[in-house]
Amino acid sequence: MIVESLTDSFSFARELRLLSKSDFSQVFDQPTRVGNRAFTVLFRSNLQNHPRLGLAIAKKQVRLAVDRNRIKRLIRECFRQQQHQLPNIDLVFMVRRDINQLDNAKIQSAIQHIWKQVAKKCAR
Incomplete structure (x- = not known):
């Protein structure tokens, strides 16, 4: 049995x-802070x-559990796909109240924007 290392897989271990x-x-x-x-x-x-x-993900910002869970799933999935391009950092995502008005595609594009900002700040 071959065990993959974290650097080889796209899992969210x-x-x-x-x-x-x-x-x-x-x-x-x-912290270093970025946002949109x-x-x-x-x-x-x-x-x-x-x-x-x-x-x-604060209940005060996103009232319904189903919405909080959807946002968490989207963040985790984007992180899972992007993990090999990110430097060795610890990230904490917090939401703003405006997120309730966004659909999945807009949330994903907001997350992609965050990755670009993080890469830019880490390059300094």
Whole structure:
């Protein structure tokens, strides 16, 4: 049986997630911030050899659980596809209230815009 490493697969393994309070705290302490109409993203370099994703989708911003879950699915899927182009950073996605007015295609394009902003800031 051959086991693929994280760098070879496009899965969204547990190692690619921010799970603990301390993981999130490290990002919230001294973040670099990017954003657009739909999202605010905080990120910070990590000591891992891969990027990690955290989601902070507030009930205050997106009332219905079905909408929060849809947004999380879209973010995870875009991250899964983009993970090999991202530097070694921890990202925390937060939503803005305007996201309720956007359909899936517009949310995906907003996420793509975030990836470009992150790449630009990391290149500095």
